[in-house]
Amino acid sequence: MDWGSIISNALRSVVGLETVIFAMAAVGLNVQFGYAGLLNFGQAAFVAIGAYGLAIMVFFAGLSLWVGLAVGIGGAVVLALLLGVPTLRLRADYLAIATIAAAEIVRIAFRSSTLREWTGGSNGITGFDGQFYALNPLSNGTYGFGPWRFSERLTWVLLVGWVLLILFCVLVWLLMRSPWGRVLKGIREDEDAVRSLGKNVYAYKMQALIIGGVIGAFAGFIYALGRAAVQPDLYGTELTFFAYTVLLVGGAARVFGPVVGAAIFWLVLSLTDNVLAQAINAGYVSSSIMNPNQVGQVRFMLVGVLLMLLMIYRPQGIFGDKREIALNAR
């Protein structure tokens, strides 16, 4: 087995596109779920709206990249309002149900053949990334060092992605150390108590839902531009659940929890993927047990087992505070 390539692939994935996208989606979830306790199970829809808003405006409407970004952000705000206005006054589970349904509606609408003229149906959209890469100041070649050498295209999108990710982390840090963030954390613990202290709980929940959703839309921009394509089935419920996994691995309600969680998640996926594939090629695993086409599924099983172990032995996540979990159990 070629351990060199296994390790270098794993190290690349730590800073790779998926890590950035899922970390960003999870930063949004962190605002909603980690701090405010809102059960948004439709983060995939916010990511999809960002991605499609950009792709549709640029490719089908022929407008500029900036219009596409504005439409993606505006779309996320509208979706948050649509979901929040009817549900945020009700019990927490109503938001969960509404968001999970809305995410499927959004995905199915984007892949429907009726709207193909505007969304590309199940094939999605390509050819909208030109303006973004035209802004790339890097000339042809590879950039970076060690295992982290990337093409000028990938370097550019990773650079933009990581800068945005760090900015969002700083934003979350600033917000959550403020009295505004304190109200949010209070709502997570007991919204009636916060209401009894004169805070408009509904308004705070709405703000958290919008902020988290817009950050999710930014994850969609990076997803679309990094892949140079949007495709409806990339925005299924598993995107949301991966983002939750990332958040819980890193530690909810921790500023850098999502970033560390995403890096670990994709590191482990890359390791299991490469190790399994090479073990089959080298004949260590008989093809009667597993063939190379099954690696994709099996690695998720292994990741699942690893996550279960993590949740058993470190339920607070990497960054979490053990004392808080103990309080929850009371």
Added chain:
Amino acid sequence: MPADSSFHTGVPGATVQNGSRKAVAVAALADVPREPGAPKPDPILVADDVTRRFGGLTAVDVKHVEIQRGAITALIGPNGAGKTTFFNLLTGFDRPDTGEWRFNDRSLARVPAHKVARYGMVRTFQLTKALSRLTVIENMRLGAGGQRGERLMNALFRPAWAQQERDNTARAEELLARFKLDTKRDDFAGSLSGGQRKLLEMARALMSEPEMVMLDEPMAGVNPALTQSLLGHVKDLREQGMTVLFVEHDMDMVRDISDWVIVMAQGKIVAEGPPDDVMANPAVIDAYLGGHHDAPLTEAEEQRQLAAAEAELEAEHAAAEGDGAR
């Protein structure tokens, strides 16, 4: 009330002439008729025709009630009488089927809970709501009203709220010291005992500088060693010019601290008066026994029924304590 704001500083020294306000409250209530819905000389809260039905059950059906400003009023009644529901209605946590009520001459019917609190009527809950994963001091800071840093646009710019935060923290620390929670300042609220949580919830409510404090069973589940200090704090609120309305089961405590007692049974107000009058009132004894018994034939029988009623109250209180300890 602006005139009283100096009493809300939380400084122990503000409690001058201890007991003076009790005398004022008792004197003001001396000539009030001992009957349900009695008008008070200076009511802070007036409610009319407040009803709340849950399906076929009428949980609250209050024709008229007034709460005297600056006094400690106890709301008593057997379990299920509708006391908590009435609290929920008055504070905007539940919507009535009918009814109007005015706080400081401002109508509060259909006003959302957070606005009720901002107008100066703050409540605590029968089941304590300490915010477990916030520290004690963060719980306290959250209680303060009108915080600039709680607006999203200001939140990002610390200079916009840092000074106010320091002032609130100083006030919170004074209150914590008064409630003997200062050693717990940086602990998670979830790590406190049941009684300490009750204290914290009360102290946190005071951070908003309310005019009227509504306490739903503040003593339930509190370790007897703490009840005396809790009682002291409730009396302090009156000395600082606040109005207190509280629900309590323990008759000794009610007798000890309240200036006026209102009795609820099956959603209705069945009696009002000073503690000693009310506890001798047949309608009250009736309420606690369920009202389906024959009138006592002899004085001895009456004594026996009274004792039985008190035993029932004790048992209820003990049960409530058990609940609170969990």
